[in-house]
Amino acid sequence: MATVTEPIIKNKREVLDRAVVRFAGDSGDGMQISGSQFTNTVALYGNDLATFPDFPAEIRAPAGTLPGVSGYQIQFSSSDIYTPGDSVDVLVAMNPAALKMNIRDLRPNGILIVNSDSFTDADLKKAQQTTNPLEDHSLDGYRLFAVGLEKLTHAALEGLGLDAKSMNRCKNFFALGMAYWLYNRSLEHTYHWLDDKFAKKPLLAEANKLALKAGYSYCEATEAFQVSYEIPPAKLAPGTYRNLSGNQALAMGFVAAARQAGLRLFLGSYPITPASDILHELSMYKNYGVTTFQAEDEIAAITSAIGAAYTGALALTTTSGPGMALKTEAMGLAVAVELPIVICDVQRGGPSTGLPTKTEQADLLQAMFARNSEAPIPILAASTPGDCFWVAMEACRIALKYMVPVIILSDGYLANGAEPWKIPSVDMLPKIPVHFVTDPEGFLPYKRDPQTLSRPWAIPGTPGLEHRVGGLEKQDVTGNVNYEPLNHERMVRLRAAKVEAVAQDVPDAVPAGDPDGDLLIVAWGSTYGSITAAMKAPRAEGVRVGHVHLRYLNPLPRNLGELFGRYRKVLVPEMNLGQLLLLLRAKYLVDAEGFNKIQGQPFKVAEMENKIHEVVSQNGAGAKR
Amino acid sequence: MTPTAMPILTKKDFQTDQEVRWCPGCGDYAILSAVQAVFPELGIPREKFVVVSGIGCSSRFPYYMNTFGFHTIHGRAPAVATGVKLTNPDLEVWVATGDGDSLSIGGNHTIHALRRNVGIKVLMFNNRIYGLTKGQYSPTSEFGKKTKSTPFGSDSRPFNPLALVIGAETTFVARSVDVMQGHLKEVLKKAAAHRGSAYIEILQNCNIFNDGAWFYLTEKEARSEHIVNLEHGKPLIFGKNRDKGIRMNGLDLEIVQLGNGVRESDLLIHDEEYRNPAYAFMLAKMEELPGFPTPIGVLRSWGDIPRFEDTVNNQIKDVTEKRGVGEIEKLLHSGDTWEVR
Numbered sequence: 001m002a003t004v005t006e007p008i009i010k011n012k013r014e015v016l017d018r019a020v021v022r023f024a025g026d027s028g029d030g031m032q033i034s035g036s037q038f039t040n041t042v043a044l045y046g047n048d049l050a051t052f053p054d055f056p057a058e059i060r061a062p063a064g065t066l067p068g069v070s071g072y073q074i075q076f077s078s079s080d081i082y083t084p085g086d087s088v089d090v091l092v093a094m095n096p097a098a099l100k101m102n103i104r105d106l107r108p109n110g111i112l113i114v115n116s117d118s119f120t121d122a123d124l125k126k127a128q129q130t131t132n133p134l135e136d137h138s139l140d141g142y143r144l145f146a147v148g149l150e151k152l153t154h155a156a157l158e159g160l161g162l163d164a165k166s167m168n169r170c171k172n173f174f175a176l177g178m179a180y181w182l183y184n185r186s187l188e189h190t191y192h193w194l195d196d197k198f199a200k201k202p203l204l205a206e207a208n209k210l211a212l213k214a215g216y217s218y219c220e221a222t223e224a225f226q227v228s229y230e231i232p233p234a235k236l237a238p239g240t241y242r243n244l245s246g247n248q249a250l251a252m253g254f255v256a257a258a259r260q261a262g263l264r265l266f267l268g269s270y271p272i273t274p275a276s277d278i279l280h281e282l283s284m285y286k287n288y289g290v291t292t293f294q295a296e297d298e299i300a301a302i303t304s305a306i307g308a309a310y311t312g313a314l315a316l317t318t319t320s321g322p323g324m325a326l327k328t329e330a331m332g333l334a335v336a337v338e339l340p341i342v343i344c345d346v347q348r349g350g351p352s353t354g355l356p357t358k359t360e361q362a363d364l365l366q367a368m369f370a371r372n373s374e375a376p377i378p379i380l381a382a383s384t385p386g387d388c389f390w391v392a393m394e395a396c397r398i399a400l401k402y403m404v405p406v407i408i409l410s411d412g413y414l415a416n417g418a419e420p421w422k423i424p425s426v427d428m429l430p431k432i433p434v435h436f437v438t439d440p441e442g443f444l445p446y447k448r449d450p451q452t453l454s455r456p457w458a459i460p461g462t463p464g465l466e467h468r469v470g471g472l473e474k475q476d477v478t479g480n481v482n483y484e485p486l487n488h489e490r491m492v493r494l495r496a497a498k499v500e501a502v503a504q505d506v507p508d509a510v511p512a513g514d515p516d517g518d519l520l521i522v523a524w525g526s527t528y529g530s531i532t533a534a535m536k537a538p539r540a541e542g543v544r545v546g547h548v549h550l551r552y553l554n555p556l557p558r559n560l561g562e563l564f565g566r567y568r569k570v571l572v573p574e575m576n577l578g579q580l581l582l583l584l585r586a587k588y589l590v591d592a593e594g595f596n597k598i599q600g601q602p603f604k605v606a607e608m609e610n611k612i613h614e615v616v617s618q619n620g621a622g623a624k625r
Numbered sequence: 626m627t628p629t630a631m632p633i634l635t636k637k638d639f640q641t642d643q644e645v646r647w648c649p650g651c652g653d654y655a656i657l658s659a660v661q662a663v664f665p666e667l668g669i670p671r672e673k674f675v676v677v678s679g680i681g682c683s684s685r686f687p688y689y690m691n692t693f694g695f696h697t698i699h700g701r702a703p704a705v706a707t708g709v710k711l712t713n714p715d716l717e718v719w720v721a722t723g724d725g726d727s728l729s730i731g732g733n734h735t736i737h738a739l740r741r742n743v744g745i746k747v748l749m750f751n752n753r754i755y756g757l758t759k760g761q762y763s764p765t766s767e768f769g770k771k772t773k774s775t776p777f778g779s780d781s782r783p784f785n786p787l788a789l790v791i792g793a794e795t796t797f798v799a800r801s802v803d804v805m806q807g808h809l810k811e812v813l814k815k816a817a818a819h820r821g822s823a824y825i826e827i828l829q830n831c832n833i834f835n836d837g838a839w840f841y842l843t844e845k846e847a848r849s850e851h852i853v854n855l856e857h858g859k860p861l862i863f864g865k866n867r868d869k870g871i872r873m874n875g876l877d878l879e880i881v882q883l884g885n886g887v888r889e890s891d892l893l894i895h896d897e898e899y900r901n902p903a904y905a906f907m908l909a910k911m912e913e914l915p916g917f918p919t920p921i922g923v924l925r926s927w928g929d930i931p932r933f934e935d936t937v938n939n940q941i942k943d944v945t946e947k948r949g950v951g952e953i954e955k956l957l958h959s960g961d962t963w964e965v966r
Contacts, residue, residue: 307708
């Protein structure tokens, strides 16, 4: 029997449920490209996934320095996942700075691939390292693979006639090739992508393909790794899927909403991180009847949108916190003239310029209250990158139905993070009816629909409907300028009642998990994934946990107040100092507790899980009113 | 297009039932009257007019015009108007604004709407004072002017509004005067005929907070000596006896007495289409030279620069023709997709 030659299995292959990979390097090292290529490849293979690109605000900080480190993390799995993962299984570090900034997240005994060609004394100095971590045993707790990525890439590209700098730029594909080998992935998708991307520069396509292949072959030939891993496809609901980031999803949702409403889409926007990609995306969709206007400033961005809404477009403005601050007066105008616009705030760390590329949820109170006088605005928040699509459509629907400005809150984590998204069939998209008045008979600019309290939309160009609107207080029904005390109070109350009326479109809150018991978690926005993942273990251990994730923050679901009494405790996790908490305590007099993290980073699952245990094990007063 | 009979419109059709709330004697009445007189003559249906304004006395204008009207917020009218024009380029959009609204809080929107050549007509009521807030100095108030906020004299050098908008690449730049109704109406008609951005400075008297600001050139006796009326293709002549002219001397302007060998043909012949931007700029700055009159009329009219709203909408049209009308189905499936069974 022993005489038959068995195929030599060089490496063991281990089947895993999930893995977390992070590519980290200099801003100029192409880590975002390696990460997104890896993502698309595992997505096409059918894994569930969540990603977390984390990059500095500086475009290119001095090469090799700590502020210049850019990272891209992905968790992919054969079962449902909700976050990009707490700790990293495989870390690729392209230089000492990337190593220093990221090593703390690598799990004990995790795989560490390091570009050993960038550990000269000068490199170490730039990373403020006094000793060489490749030699000082500080990495002994990990499976370290020091690989000369630059030399190996150069060797692979020899003969192509590229200069050293161009060859160096291919080393991220060498690293990507290694990651593909490690997780047993095909190179095909990335080959196609390179052919596409460098259609006009075939030599660069070839060079990157060679580097990718070389990285893959290096692992195979050197038997560097003892084991490669297999992560089978996830059992997702049947359907057609694509990978989708939050900003892409918002852009697509707006285009779809405009089509459902039969309106032109108008975006007035001013570039700001991390919202600019929505402007970029929508600028490509001109053949969908989309007008994008890159305004001279944030104020012109929203006021042009108000002008477009006045003229009958579905009008938007997209921004982040500092831009929101600049738009406040114009939001008040939209409230006063009762025109439908959607204001999308992709939140980032603040105050002021703050942390432009990092995530935070601290604009909720700004969205609620940052306007002069009484100027309520409905607010919706997206919970996952894919949810951004549905929230965009819903915000547009509400704006048009109630003739109100609507605010969408997203954040940097949702904006840049991606997940597999089941593509809906077009017939499933909500209908968005729109009515322009055309009949002058009995037309009055502020005569309201009794159910929605919305005023008629009478656009310029309609004969016989000439009328005036403006920021001065208006007489009820006629819309004429009016300063009478009782009329003013009536109008203030009507505008508030109109926003409250939106509640008739807000579905009742139904807690995920347990319908009553020990703990109710009430949250909003991008904390959805961490909370959903963190509830599993405590519930398996018998802790009764419910989770209400609020899509509608203003008005809140009508039944929300009834839920608090069903649980012993109420916990409100937020990436701020307790803004939803403040609203809930004020509105419901509920003794809820906050869980707050303001580090520019999303909650880890473990942090959330620990907090659940901590809160549940506390004695003393509960949340019940 | 089937030709439909346009109803004959009159001045009355553009008046509203709203009580006009400007101070008695305010120059704004005269401007309102001129605009209401000109609009029916333009052959445009009333529902196509949109009057947009910001904040200030002048910005109450839309309430008194029986057209579509939008009284927006301080300084932002050009941006609102840009949104209107991009959405419906067929509308006839006029912006009513003042020296504070247009040049101070709204300076940024003013220059950007103008450099884009959005097809809006901006009527800038220049009374060199903040009226609605009761008498503070404005960006056009003279240096040293005593106002409520500058009791010891203004510390800021003023803008020359027309020089500013010429610098902003405005394709139609003109000036007129509230009390010169005939002239004002002619300028308004020319502005209406211009497709791109028009910026019209209207010298306007605030009889409460800055009475007489322009009297030195608008009083009947003073006009002929202190104003030169620019007419396309005609020499720059002024003076009670129309005996003074302006001509070029090297790169400078000089005033000359006609006669004694100086003929009209020696004078500067006004060309509102002249492409060297220095020309209109020189006219705008002329009044600052000692002894020179203030020019009124059209300083510049460049008719061949594409309108912003046309460029934007043509691009949408071109891309749509090239790629076909976008289908949502395709959009949702763009990029890499995979099937889960």
